[in-house]
Amino acid sequence: MKNGVDTREKQAIGLVPGSLAAIALCGLTLGGLLPGIIWKAVAIVLCGMVWLQASRKILVRMSLLQRLGYQTLCCVAFLLQPLIETDEATFAGRFMARLVVVFLWALIIAIIYNIIYKNKPKMRKKIVAGNWKMNTLPAEGVELAKGVVAGRGEVCSCVNFIVCPPFTHLAMVAEALKGSDIELGAQNCAAEAKGAYTGEVAAQMIAALGCKYVILGHSERRQYYGETSETLNKKMAQAYANGLTPIYCVGENLDEREAGKHFDVVKAQIEEVVYNLTEEQFKNLVIAYEPVWAIGTGKTATADQAQEIHAYIRKVLADKFGAAAAECPILYGGSCKPSNAAEIFAKEDVDGGLIGGAALKAEDFLAIGKGFQK
Ligand code: PGA
DSSP states (O other): HHHHHHHHHHHHHHTTTTTHHHHHHHHHHHHTOSSHHHHHHHHHHHHHHHHHHHHHHHHGGGGGGHHHHHHHHHHHHHHHHHHOOOOOSSSHHHHHHHHHHHHHHHHHHHHHHHIIIOOOOOSSOOEEEEEEOOOOOOHHHHHHHHHHHHHHGGTTTTTEEEOOGGGGGHHHHHHHHTTSEEEEEEEEEOSSSSOOOOTOOOOOHHHHHHEEEEEESSSSHHHSSSOOOHHHHHHHHHHHHHHHHHEEEEEOOOOHHHTTTTTHHHHHHHHGGGGSHHHHTTOEEEEOOOOGGGGGTSOOOHHHHHHHHHHHHHHHHHHHHHHGGGGGGGEEEESSHHHHHHHTTTTTTOEEEEEEEGGGGGHHHHHHHHHTTT
């Protein structure tokens, strides 16, 4: 289940040309001890391999700026070498002095690893999206939205909040959200662009009301309204044609989980719909993993269960879209609440939540967003 990491590993190596310089410096440090060009070359290659291994584990977690800082520190360590170089003429003396430098590097790696990597927020967008479902009257919805706006300042601006009210509330809620950074989404859209489809709401209509997102493929729509992959492909196309970002839901039911089929189920849901997207469209996609048995039941997947399947989903995405899969936010949904959000969001491949019941109280919804801060 490490595909997400694999992808970032590849990216980091590709993205870090400075590593090449560091490899050379590292190799020369030890290689300088050795006579003859061949031995020096062997030292450079060996050090290079060690460096690449370190890069995989460490640089991969850093932003470009942090990587540059890290490499600068390594170079400084290298430059400090003459200060601790002894006058020892013996091979052993010189070897010991250079060993000190290598330890210094190891220390730097450990410090950076602990300070930056362990506490580093994930690079992907963090999202807390509220799916209000068929709840609240318009005026109540506006109050709820205002409550979220009022308390938003208490939560890290690094968390992206989205509210998805019923269609009937969209215009009013859009008004209530004005001036805040809380974004608006709809819970569904029609599969067709416009025309004689009584009762349907087109993607262009919700986009015109200020929606940036649309939830598609929610299990309740699959289950009660017979939405199939075929319909969802059309809905996705409509969403993209109108500049909306789909929040595409996948997830297994209880029988499928108990039969151990959950991986196959989400894989099929992704292959049948997400695999049809272009690379450009895929860059504008949010996935929500929502085990049906956890939706509205009070039963939550454990943080480990969530991580296991989120990592798997990322692998399935990477099989088709390669490195871009590492950037795709994957939200967890299903009885997510203030008391369990922090533990679930702390997992490597969980980038936030799609919240149902707990999104109907502004303070709970915001408290879930705080789950990222713990
Ligand atoms: P829940 O719903 O948080 O009430 O379980 C989540 C969802 O269906 O999106």
